[in-house]
Amino acid sequence: MTSNPEAAFAVLGATTVAGAAAAAALARSRVVLSRRCAALTRQIAEQNEELATLRARERAQFEELSHLVNNRLPAAALHLISDHHPVPDGLLSDDSDFATQAQAAHDLFVETLIGERGRIDSAARAALRGACTAIQAQSFRLQTLIDELQRDCRDPEVVKEYFRIDQLNEQVLRLVQKAAIVSGSWPGLVRPDTHLPDVVAGATSRLNGFERIQVHTKLLVGGVGIVGRAAEPVAVACTELMANALESSRGDLAVEVTLLQTDNGNVCIQIDDAGKGMTRESVARGTRLVSGENAGKLLLTELGDPPALGFAAIGQLVADHGFHVSVDQVSPYGGVRAVLAVPKHLLTTIDEQAEPPSAMAALPAPAPRTPVPPAAAVPGEGLRDVSAPSPRDASGLPQRRRRSGSSRGRSLTRTARPVDPDEAGAAWGDFEQAVAAGRDATDSENKDKS
Incomplete structure (x- = not known):
């Protein structure tokens, strides 16, 4: 190869x-x-x-969904009851679709809850209004029956019991009346034009502990009255303010009520107590309630349990009739000063000769006197004993003494004075004689008319 x-x-x-x-x-x-x-x-x-x-x-x-269900929605429900429960914000700070939908779900929940609460509250108001109207009617009938029994009764001891029953019925009627007003009803009583002192005296008689209330009038003219459509609303508001003053102070402290005329033509009912006063939150809440701005929007569930109806009833009457109430001042004794101002369009003049004021009304203030220079001090003569009998005028009525300036800062504590049985018996006997004389005079007038 x-x-x-x-x-x-x-x-x-x-x-x-x-x-x-x-x-x-x-x-x-x-x-x-x-x-x-x-x-x-x-x-x-x-x-x-x-x-x-x-x-x-x-x-x-x-986490956002869990936060919405477990935290935000329950907090939103509590926030509708009280502002003390804040609603937390969402965890997602961006503008994503999920965050937007979560906020929409929250808003829908709040809107639905508000609507449902309003529907339930309307049903509760209707039920309460119907019940209060029926109870008011029965209480007025009972009051009429008690008045008839008082006029017809001749036994002084039985008359005293009738007075006690009448007082209890007045207290029950007051409780039902303010509940009816809060539920949207009217006061349930129509008055004619009424003397302002009579309105205050009637308001005082509705309270337990009325003997602690001292009414003074500084009205410059007589015959000052309140028009009929506003007489009962003013009486109801005055009753609730005095009730608050009685409940806020001890049982041995007086509540001073003063009737004043202002330069702008209004008339004010000033109520001073010597209690502990109200906290800042209570003042803010009370001012909001009595202003009448939320009348008709306030839910019964917002009034507490048991519900505090007094200020809410005042606010409803203020919104309906146009007078003004304030509870944000401090009294000279460290308590609360409440002022009810009645504007000119709710005032009227009543002839005291044709329609004299009630015997229970406060006496008008004496006319101002020319100041007298102080006399020289007498050795061995100190301050007058305040327990000494008050000087009396020609009519036998006691005259009020002017107190010294140093007594202004004293408390309103009443010193208990031993009751003289003979004096008490004589006073009650005079009262019984007056009642009997009035009854006989009424009977004779009725016979003359017939």
């Missing part, structure tokens, strides 16, 4: 070229594969990052 070097070299060259081409192709494929691996790695990293973001968003949305 003959060797062919040229053929061998040719074959070897071809093999070398083929190997080089294969190596180049393999290198190119490795580069492509490496690029693909890098791209896949980046894609996997991006997908992992996106997945982590989605998981974090899902976790945040779940």
